[in-house]
Amino acid sequence: GAGVSQSPSNKVTEKGKDVELRCDPISGHTALYWYRQSLGQGLEFLIYFQGNSAPDKSGLPSDRFSAERTGGSVSTLTIQRTQQEDSAVYLCASSSGLAGQETQYFGPGTRLLVL
Amino acid sequence: GENVEQHPSTLSVQEGDSAVIKCTYSDSASNYFPWYKQELGKGPQLIIDIRSNVGEKKDQRIAVTLNKTAKHFSLHITETQPEDSAVYFCAELGGNEKLTFGTGTRLTIIP
Numbered sequence: 001g002a003g004v005s006q007s008p009s010n011k012v013t014e015k016g017k018d019v020e021l022r023c024d025p026i027s028g029h030t031a032l033y034w035y036r037q038s039l040g041q042g043l044e045f046l047i048y049f050q051g052n053s054a055p056d057k058s059g060l061p062s063d064r065f066s067a068e069r070t071g072g073s074v075s076t077l078t079i080q081r082t083q084q085e086d087s088a089v090y091l092c093a094s095s096s097g098l099a100g101q102e103t104q105y106f107g108p109g110t111r112l113l114v115l
Numbered sequence: 116g117e118n119v120e121q122h123p124s125t126l127s128v129q130e131g132d133s134a135v136i137k138c139t140y141s142d143s144a145s146n147y148f149p150w151y152k153q154e155l156g157k158g159p160q161l162i163i164d165i166r167s168n169v170g171e172k173k174d175q176r177i178a179v180t181l182n183k184t185a186k187h188f189s190l191h192i193t194e195t196q197p198e199d200s201a202v203y204f205c206a207e208l209g210g211n212e213k214l215t216f217g218t219g220t221r222l223t224i225i226p
Binding site: 045 | 158164
């Protein structure tokens with residue numbers, strides 16, 4: 001596609017429910033990143049994929065958070081048993097994965113509200 | 116670990132004047148420094164970037180300078196326009212291949 005797309009654009013859920021967020025990277029990009037942005041804050045790194053593998057999961061805040069990527073393209077971020085502090089904008093970015101082409105291109109984000 | 120400090124957190128500039136945002140970093144292995152602009156309700160968009168082998172880069176009204184010795188880099192916007200109003204984030208790519216972002220600067224251009 002022309003850019004990174006994310007769905008849904010907005011999600012309201014009740015505390016304790018599971019949610020799944022989707023990211024479609026730019027076609028051909030092998031690297032994919034998930035970030036979390038709380039209201040008025042900077043971007044917090046969550047996880048990074050190179051192809052289908054995740055060499056860096058260091059940013060996942062708890063074991064309620066998990067992510068997967070299949071086919072080297074679409075990725076899903078799953079939050080189990082959501083808590084109110086999970087409310088934030090979840091941003092996905094992709095890059096070519098090639099040396100010297102580090103630019104990350106961001107999607108519009110999914111705004112998650114946990115009631 | 117990596118740390119990026121960004122100043123100021125808010126900046127108001129009269130239309131037509133210049134705006135400068137500064138960032139400092141701690142990872143001496145950092146070699147790539149992008150700047151992103153984020154408008155309300157949208158994802159961050161890359162506006163300019165610089166690599167460690169260059170001291171300055173310019174693209175029309177936007178320029179970035181890098182001082183590797185002092186570990187700081189700055190964004191300069193000249194002849195500011197109302198559409199420049201947004202939140203700006205600096206970032207650095209450290210030795211672990213992970214982007215670390217500054218905390219953002221909310222720039223307001225006063226017509």
